[in-house]
Amino acid sequence: MARYGMFIDTKKCVGCYACRVTCQMQNELPVEISYIHFHEQETGIFPNVRNEIIPVQCQHCEDAPCETVCPTKATYTTEDGIVLMDEDKCIGCKYCVVACPYGARTQDHHTGVINKCRFCADLVAEGKQPSCVSTCISDARIFGDLDDPNSEVSKAIVKHNAQPLRPDLGKSKIYYAR
Amino acid sequence: MLDTKLSRRGFIKASTATAALASVGTVGFNQWSNEYVKASENVEVLEIPSTCNGCSSKCGIIGHVKNGRLWKITGHPDHPYAKGKLCARGHGYATLVYSPDRLTEPLKRVGEGKFEPISWDQAYKEIAEKLNQIIKDHGPESISLTEDPRASGKYYSPRFINALGSANYYTHHVVCSNARDAGFLHTVGATSTSADIGSAKYIMFIGRSYGDAIRPSSVKALAEAKDNGAKIVIVDPRLNNTGNLATEWLAIRPGMDLALVLAMSHVLIRENLHDKAFIEKNTVGFEEYAKVLKKYTPEWAEELTGIPADTISRIAIDMGKAKPKALIEQSWRGAFGCNYENSTETGRAVAMFNALLGNLQQKGGSVFSGKPNLGKLDSAKHPSPKEPELPKAGVKEFPLAYESNGVATIVAKEALEGKMKAAIYNHSNAALGYGNPKVMKEALSKLDLVVSIDVQMSETALLSHYILPDVSYIERTEAIEGLKGKTPGMALRQQIVDKVHPQTKPIDVIYKELAEACGVGQYFNFTLDELNEAMLKPTGISYQELKEKGTIMFPDQAITLGEMPKLKTPSGKVEFYSETYKNAGFNPVVEWVEPKVNPDKNSFRLITGKQAIHSHTQTANISILMQITKDYDLERIWINPARAKALGIKEGDMVEVTSSEATSKIRVKVTERIHPEAIFVPSHYGITSKDQKIGYGIGFGYMEHVPFDFEKWSGSGNIHEVIVKVRKVEG
Numbered sequence: 032m033a034r035y036g037m038f039i040d041t042k043k044c045v046g047c048y049a050c051r052v053t054c055q056m057q058n059e060l061p062v063e064i065s066y067i068h069f070h071e072q073e074t075g076i077f078p079n080v081r082n083e084i085i086p087v088q089c090q091h092c093e094d095a096p097c098e099t100v101c102p103t104k105a106t107y108t109t110e111d112g113i114v115l116m117d118e119d120k121c122i123g124c125k126y127c128v129v130a131c132p133y134g135a136r137t138q139d140h141h142t143g144v145i146n147k148c149r150f151c152a153d154l155v156a157e158g159k160q161p162s163c164v165s166t167c168i169s170d171a172r173i174f175g176d177l178d179d180p181n182s183e184v185s186k187a188i189v190k191h192n193a194q195p196l197r198p199d200l201g202k203s204k205i206y207y208a209r
Numbered sequence: 210m211l212d213t214k215l216s217r218r219g220f221i222k223a224s225t226a227t228a229a230l231a232s233v234g235t236v237g238f239n240q241w242s243n244e245y246v247k248a249s250e251n252v253e254v255l256e257i258p259s260t261c262n263g264c265s266s267k268c269g270i271i272g273h274v275k276n277g278r279l280w281k282i283t284g285h286p287d288h289p290y291a292k293g294k295l296c297a298r299g300h301g302y303a304t305l306v307y308s309p310d311r312l313t314e315p316l317k318r319v320g321e322g323k324f325e326p327i328s329w330d331q332a333y334k335e336i337a338e339k340l341n342q343i344i345k346d347h348g349p350e351s352i353s354l355t356e357d358p359r360a361s362g363k364y365y366s367p368r369f370i371n372a373l374g375s376a377n378y379y380t381h382h383v384v385c386s387n388a389r390d391a392g393f394l395h396t397v398g399a400t401s402t403s404a405d406i407g408s409a410k411y412i413m414f415i416g417r418s419y420g421d422a423i424r425p426s427s428v429k430a431l432a433e434a435k436d437n438g439a440k441i442v443i444v445d446p447r448l449n450n451t452g453n454l455a456t457e458w459l460a461i462r463p464g465m466d467l468a469l470v471l472a473m474s475h476v477l478i479r480e481n482l483h484d485k486a487f488i489e490k491n492t493v494g495f496e497e498y499a500k501v502l503k504k505y506t507p508e509w510a511e512e513l514t515g516i517p518a519d520t521i522s523r524i525a526i527d528m529g530k531a532k533p534k535a536l537i538e539q540s541w542r543g544a545f546g547c548n549y550e551n552s553t554e555t556g557r558a559v560a561m562f563n564a565l566l567g568n569l570q571q572k573g574g575s576v577f578s579g580k581p582n583l584g585k586l587d588s589a590k591h592p593s594p595k596e597p598e599l600p601k602a603g604v605k606e607f608p609l610a611y612e613s614n615g616v617a618t619i620v621a622k623e624a625l626e627g628k629m630k631a632a633i634y635n636h637s638n639a640a641l642g643y644g645n646p647k648v649m650k651e652a653l654s655k656l657d658l659v660v661s662i663d664v665q666m667s668e669t670a671l672l673s674h675y676i677l678p679d680v681s682y683i684e685r686t687e688a689i690e691g692l693k694g695k696t697p698g699m700a701l702r703q704q705i706v707d708k709v710h711p712q713t714k715p716i717d718v719i720y721k722e723l724a725e726a727c728g729v730g731q732y733f734n735f736t737l738d739e740l741n742e743a744m745l746k747p748t749g750i751s752y753q754e755l756k757e758k759g760t761i762m763f764p765d766q767a768i769t770l771g772e773m774p775k776l777k778t779p780s781g782k783v784e785f786y787s788e789t790y791k792n793a794g795f796n797p798v799v800e801w802v803e804p805k806v807n808p809d810k811n812s813f814r815l816i817t818g819k820q821a822i823h824s825h826t827q828t829a830n831i832s833i834l835m836q837i838t839k840d841y842d843l844e845r846i847w848i849n850p851a852r853a854k855a856l857g858i859k860e861g862d863m864v865e866v867t868s869s870e871a872t873s874k875i876r877v878k879v880t881e882r883i884h885p886e887a888i889f890v891p892s893h894y895g896i897t898s899k900d901q902k903i904g905y906g907i908g909f910g911y912m913e914h915v916p917f918d919f920e921k922w923s924g925s926g927n928i929h930e931v932i933v934k935v936r937k938v939e940g
Binding site for chain 2: 041042043044045046047048049051052053055056057059062063065068069073075076077078080081082083084162165166167168169170171
């Protein structure tokens with residue numbers, strides 16, 4: 032049993048959107064639906080400027096508010112800490128959309144089902160990396176077991192003192208080096 | 210609500226599982242849908258190695274095919290450019306295969322923008338008759354072929370036009386790297402070096418952005434260099450997306466890069482930090498060069514570039530100390546591929562700066578690539594066309610340009626002059642991308658025959674008399690691609706899924722059949738497989754093995770760093786002084802050249818560049834990519850806040866951009882990331898072909914504002930020699 036999480040280094044992210052597109056294709060999403068969105072933060076004044084790009088997706092919170100509010104238990108957390116959706120149970124009520132502090136849930140208007148990043152649970156089950164991680168061109172993303180202190184992800188979090196995006200909003204499992 | 214019981218995901222997965230379920234008999238919907246999804250989830254996924262077509266890098270890919278349909282693409286782990294990764298274009302462009310806007314049958318123009326389908330036989334017959342008539346009336350020098358080359362094209366296209374007796378083969382480089390190519394060619398004997406980024410300690414990029422025009426392995430190497438403590442300097446009027454990997458941004462005035470490089474070269478010599486042993490052994494003309502450089506002080510450059518003299522000196526000195534693991538990256542288009550009147554000379558100065566650092570063929574420096582040893586067709590059985598009698602059009606006017614790629618816009622110039630009569634465009638949207646679209650349209654309209662080979666109705670196709678529908682790169686096998694690099698290799702593009710549109714054909718077949726119709730079929734008396742078998746012969750690797758692996762590298766043929774090869778310059782050495790230049794009527798030593806035009810306080814220079822999600826204008830109609838543009842308003846122009854304020858322009862406002870050539874309406878992004886003198890417009894938009902329903906009408910094409918022009922040295926397009934005014938408008 033693992034406790035899967037992710038590390039994202041925004042100092043390496045070049046905002047190339049490869050993660051978004053590979054995720055869409057992996058999950059066979061319609062083009063207007065994406066599980067990953069991007070925030071740009073520009074600081075400073077010309078010519079002393081920094082532009083940070085922050086990719087945001089489901090943070091796979093330990094105490095996932097989307098799971099708490101789900102009236103049909105369509106949202107659940109696996110033994111490995113991945114927050115998933117049982118699409119057959121979803122009634123499209125959007126409680127989870129409102130409850131998610133990260134705006135990570137999106138409705139597929141073709142089916143009515145609400146969905147979100149699944150940490151590519153099926154790939155992970157095969158021992159592979161989530162598609163956003165395996166294609167990240169600058170290796171800004173690392174995925175693995177947060178409970179294993181020797182995993183690459185744990186080591187990177189410690190090395191960079193990476194923090195959840197909003198620690199005040201719940202115990203999320205994606206850590207950002209910024 | 211039944212729809213919600215079955216996810217879209219399930220529907221797609223289940224697409225061909227129905228047959229298996231036919232035997233289930235009468236069941237309830239829930240049971241049926243559960244079975245339906247379950248059956249499909251066990252479907253076998255085929256993984257077929259091939260190469261990407263999202264840009265000219267042609268990274269190795271793996272196509273994942275489910276139920277005969279392309280599901281997704283991943284990066285080929287062995288391919289040196291991909292290393293298991295792909296950019297957004299690489300992933301998303303693959304959906305082209307299922308685009309509803311594909312060309313599906315041969316078309317003949319019957320009026321402005323009007324086409325009717327014809328058979329292949331009729332198309333070949335009519336095109337051949339016209340080509341032969343034009344050759345008879347005006348000579349083979351009046352026909353031309355232009356492409357954005359890919360593996361098969363590189364082999365077949367020049368062979369086809371040569372078979373007809375013409376040398377007029379051109380590539381897109383006139384608006385890519387023609388200037389850099391010429392500058393490098395006459396200095397180091399190669400149109401380009403590659404950069405050993407992973408081992409470099411000090412890296413300068415001039416306009417080149419790894420984070421915007423992506424080759425995955427380059428970004429990975431740069432991130433590693435950063436982790437290893439390398440200094441990474443970006444010289445660019447805008448803070449491009451590589452900014453996050455950089456240690457310093459030099460916000461240079463656009464068009465002044467040459468001044469910066471000359472001044473840094475001046476500092477290296479002044480501070481005695483140039484590699485004297487390397488220069489002594491491997492170069493000619495250093496004395497003349499050093500003498501000329503004396504006047505290019507950092508203080509002189511500060512005035513032009515806006516970069517403080519102290520900064521110029523500091524960076525040059527630090528690079529001198531880090532040599533030979535220091536370099537100016539060679540770029541593709543960057544800031545000096547085709548941008549300014551001084552671009553060729555900038556390319557030349559960059560190659561010379563790297564030579565001063567003695568970094569050529571050194572670890573962490575500039576590297577001359579090794580080439581794989583691939584075979585050729587047996588010339589006794591498969592004779593090559595004989596060398597055309599007349600030289601390629603444009604060689605006389607631009608003798609310094611790299612002849613193999615030529616100056617593609619000479620076709621338009623000669624069309625306007627009535628000398629060029631026919632143009633074939635393969636995988637090339639020259640009418641929108643190579644020169645001012647109004648001029649290109651006028652030029653192409655003057656031609657007796659224009660043929661386009663393409664997958665979608667490009668602006669060039671719209672101006673063609675005949676359009677021949679190519680299969681997409683997902684549906685075709687091509688000639689083997691030799692991979693140059695520190696370690697050479699080879700990659701095969703191969704068919705991943707069955708042809709979607711039965712009437713489409715790959716170009717090896719199109720050229721062969723068209724050549725037969727033209728009466729020169731004897732030069733195409735082989736199949737693609739025979740060609741590939743011949744290429745493989747010296748490697749000892751079977752075609753089957755290459756098909757299975759997709760990419761194969763030759764580590765035993767890797768180049769040895771530290772050993773300078775004999776250069777292909779006339780002297781065999783780095784040429785700080787060029788007789789070739791002199792003979793062509795140019796200054797044999799590099800000197801400062803002013804840009805052609807300069808903005809005043811009421812105007813801006815219009816600059817352009819790539820975005821990571823698009824490639825030229827070929828991806829504008831790919832919905833999965835264009836949706837990103839829409840979601841993040843990426844088609845907007847960039848303007849500096851101080852200038853915006855003075856003009857009463859706020860973030861998101863609609864403005865009018867006016868140049869000598871055109872007026873465009875567009876929204877603005879107000880950002881500190883851009884030099885006050887410049888307006889940045891991404892280069893992928895402004896599709897005017899209504900048949901490209903996704904791309905049509907989004908943003909504007911920067912080429913609309915670029916005067917039709919040739920840079921004096923390399924003939925390249927001078928695409929940043931544009932002054933614009935901006936004003937707020939309603940909208």
